[in-house]
Amino acid sequence: MSQQLIKKKLCQFLIKAVVYKELNNKEVFMLQESVIKLLNEQINKEIYSAYLYLDMANYYADEGLDGFEHWFKLQADEEMEHAMKFRQYLLDNGLKIVLSAIADPSASYKHFSEPLKAALEHERYVTASIHAIYEEALNKKDFRTMEFLNWFIEEQLEEETNAEDNIRKAEIAGDKGLFMLNREFGKREED
Ligand SMILES: [Fe+2]
Ligand SMILES: [Fe+2]
Numbered sequence: 001m002s003q004q005l006i007k008k009k010l011c012q013f014l015i016k017a018v019v020y021k022e023l024n025n026k027e028v029f030m031l032q033e034s035v036i037k038l039l040n041e042q043i044n045k046e047i048y049s050a051y052l053y054l055d056m057a058n059y060y061a062d063e064g065l066d067g068f069e070h071w072f073k074l075q076a077d078e079e080m081e082h083a084m085k086f087r088q089y090l091l092d093n094g095l096k097i098v099l100s101a102i103a104d105p106s107a108s109y110k111h112f113s114e115p116l117k118a119a120l121e122h123e124r125y126v127t128a129s130i131h132a133i134y135e136e137a138l139n140k141k142d143f144r145t146m147e148f149l150n151w152f153i154e155e156q157l158e159e160e161t162n163a164e165d166n167i168r169k170a171e172i173a174g175d176k177g178l179f180m181l182n183r184e185f186g187k188r189e190e191d
Contacts, residue, residue, distance in 0.1 A: 031093055032140040038133040039086055039145070040098045045129055046083035050076045052105040052122060056115040065112060065178075067186030071166075072115070074188055082152070089148050112178065113170045120163035127156040 031039075057072035090097050109115055130152045137145035166185075173181040 029144065031095065031142060031145060035133065035137050035140055035142050035145055036090070036095055038136055039090055041100075042129065042133060043083050043086045043090075043097070044100050044102065045126060046079050046086060047102050048105065049122065049126060050079035050083065051102055053079060053119070055105040055107065056109075056119065059107075059109050059115060060112070063112065065182045065185075067182035067184065068112065068115075071185040071188045074190060075119075078191065082155075085151075089145075093144075113167070116163070116166045116170055120160065120167060123156065123159045123163050127160060130156055 053072045053076040057069045057076060060066070060068035060072060087097055107115075107118065109118075130149060134146060134149045134153065137143075137149065169181060169184070
């Protein structure tokens with residue numbers, strides 16, 4: 001290596017060192033490990049939600065309740081979209097995505113109202129999970145993740161409201177109104 005080349009390399013190295021130091025002084029924002037872990041886990045929870053709602057759609061298909069089946073199939077699709085939002089957020093931040101095994105969602109339901117109640121319970125669990133990520137982001141002064149999660153906080157209110165409405169409608173309809181209610185559920189449109 002010529003002396004000139006050595007000088008050039010040394011110069012490049014020093015410039016790089018100065019740039020890094022300056023970046024450090026400016027405290028470049030990075031997501032913290034604890035927040036990244038929770039965001040990755042949320043991908044699993046959203047895909048599990050999709051799995052759970054697909055299992056419910058399958059139950060209704062077996063029962064011949066195609067309207068309920070349609071409603072829960074759309075719900076499953078929505079949950080996959082939620083999972084993809086978390087995935088994209090991690091990617092946008094240059095982070096590694098870690099996928100883990102999805103639990104078996106199968107349940108045996110004895111009455112058409114049972115999945116509706118289970119869905120509300122599940123949405124309450126997801127709300128708590130989203131709030132826990134928000135709390136951790138707040139603790140770490142991770143304003144970017146807090147802003148990202150705002151959409152999900154609003155979405156969870158809507159999810160819980162829908163689940164509560166479904167239970168109320170089923171109670172009003174009773175077994176006698178099941179045919180009508182099935183038809184109404186079948187009218188759900190994609191968001
Ligand atoms: Fe979700
Ligand atoms: Fe949901």
